[in-house]
Amino acid sequence: MPQTTEVPDIGSQRELFVDHYLIDRLDGTSLKLHHPQPAGVAIRYNQPWEDRLAFYTTVLKDGDIYRMYYRGSLMGQRPHPTCYAESGDGIHWTKPELELVELNGSTKNNAILRHNGQFCVFVDTRSGVPEAERYKANARDQQQPSSLVGYTSADGIRWTKLRDEPIVPMVLENNFDSQNVMFWSEVEGCYVLYARHMVSDARVRSTARATSTDFVNWTEQTPMTFSDTGSTTPSQHLYTNQTHPYFRAPHIYISLPGRIHFDRSALTEAQSAEVCPDPVSGGGADISDGVLLTTRAGTTHYDFTFKESFVRPGIGYNNWTSRTNYPALGVVQTGASEMSLYVQRDYDQQTAHLDRMTLRIDGFASVNASYAGGEMVTKPFRFSGKELEINYSTSAAGGIRVEVQEASGVPVTGYTLNECPEIIGDELERIVCWESGGDVNRLAGIPIRLRFAMKDADLFSLRFR
The missing domain is CATH 2.60.120 (Jelly Rolls)
Structure with a gap:
């Protein structure tokens, strides 16, 4: 050879x-x-400040605690809070009464922010990071909705806005109109951002990347390229990206996008109405699943090695409506030989919830x-x-x-x-x-x-x- x-x-x-x-x-x-195997419901969106459009979930393993962050509500003009849940094993979850945010006249809830639906958290493992900034997050700016603002926290629950000005401005079409992922890369020695954008000429949702040494000043966003097309245009719409270092091989970034097929239906109108009678966000007009991509530290290239579905919708009309089956951000170890990921189910339905699914360690x-x-x-x-x-x-x-x-x-x-x-x-x-x-x-x-x-x-x- x-x-x-x-x-x-x-x-x-x-x-x-x-x-x-x-x-x-x-x-x-x-x-x-x-393919990950079903392991039961992680949480149900069943509180008054949650609804069937709860979405954009992040799961972290933080020492002995598993932390979960998600958008609680998007319906109507009421607050769209960011909510928090925690677990001792990544399997059984509780929604603590934090008494931080008043919703519906009460602070007995698990909300951490009153109005911030695309809040994405990470634990900052950078050496020397101040304790008050051990947790960081980004969210779309409510004053400038097409920009990203930064947040910091000492405990992952009580958050402070870093500054009024955005830390990452909009420079690409449809920039940030999804869950936008940041993390500290031990391998690269910098903060990394993977953000939504639209490939203008193809009208396809995609992902761009930027880096920062201080979380405040970021490089220009670079559109990612894809192995299956050899270009910055993916072969299909990737609504989320969920890119993060794999905990046993941090130079390999696992990406679990929600792949959406617009104007592609599996249900008749009657079947769609049975599970989603008054759709707010798509209903049965399109269908989704989860796919597996990978990228390596320091590159702007996704390997789309497997075009097949990683997370299939599954049996039941409820699994074949818009924006369901999206993987959450985060793959965490939940047993000696097991790791878990979490999947949005029954989106825009009264039964909306988050499932847990499992794989063997390294078993993608x-x-x-x-x-x-x-x-x-x-x-x-x-x-x-x-x-x-x-x-x-x-x-x-x-x-x-x-x-x-x-x-x-x-x-x-x-x-x-x-x-x-x-x-x-x-x-x-x-x-x-x-x-x-x-x-x-x-x-x-x-x-x-x-x-x-x-x-x-x-x-x-x-x-x-």
Whole structure:
């Protein structure tokens, strides 16, 4: 095999198989999208200050506390509050009586802001950040609705507007008309923004990116490009973007957009009226699902590797109305082998609620081999560490063997396929061993390839440690 001119150094970082970054050749194998499984209702929008248009949810794991922020109401002229819920496990949620905002003549509610429907929060993990600014958020300015203003908080509940002036002005068409995501990137060493915009000539909703070193002064927004079109125009409307660092591989940003299909209906008028008799926002005129995209730290490129639905609408007329099935912002660990994401359901219906769904750790996608078997060979790369760890699953009949090769493709003596005992099982952290053991430290820092021979198996991630 020819030598690659640029050899990435993955160090000891975890690599997920959500894109082709490490993959050189798939022979009898393929990248497989996995689908989250229903795990019950997280919260119902059933309070007087909430309604069927509750939306734009963010979920964070903050130490031992899970925090949730969402728009409580959008109906009529009443306040459109930002609401807060919390959990000790990410499964069972409570809406605390915060007594911060008066709604309907009472402060016994879980509202944190009276009128701010697109409030998007993150925990600022930047070293040296003042305690009073440990939590940050952005929202559309109520005075200048097409701009973003900043907020800070010491506890994630009581918020102060950073300043009256916007921190990010509108520069693109349809800018910020959705949930706009900010976070501190440990990998990039700066704050990052992913924001809504409209591709003017194509009239397609898309995403742009900007960065900041201080949360106040931002670079110009750069429209993201998409792998499936090779341009800044995505192949479909992406209403939200929900882009954020994956907690086990922060150089990989997971994006879970709500994909909307305008003027595409699955229901008859009668069926739509049955679940959404007086629609405010679309009703049965269009349908939505959730998709998986990824991007890597420091780039302006989305990999739209999987065009198939990540979150399908599912059985029931209620799942086939406008703007339902949108994933919330945030993927969090909720068990030893489980992570959770949250999905908007029954939007614009009296039964509006937020579902929890689960995946195995790292389980967005995998290199998959059928029973017939196949191989995957990586591009050349460098690493640091002394052991190779894989997250994998096989059937009782299946298995995986691993070979280390020189960059040229020549097997390294002591690490060949024939010297690797078959790996059978289902583990998040399995150390690969050969007949001589699992120590690969002597190969650290030099270009290598990995060859995986697989049968009825999935490989979700790898790292050296």
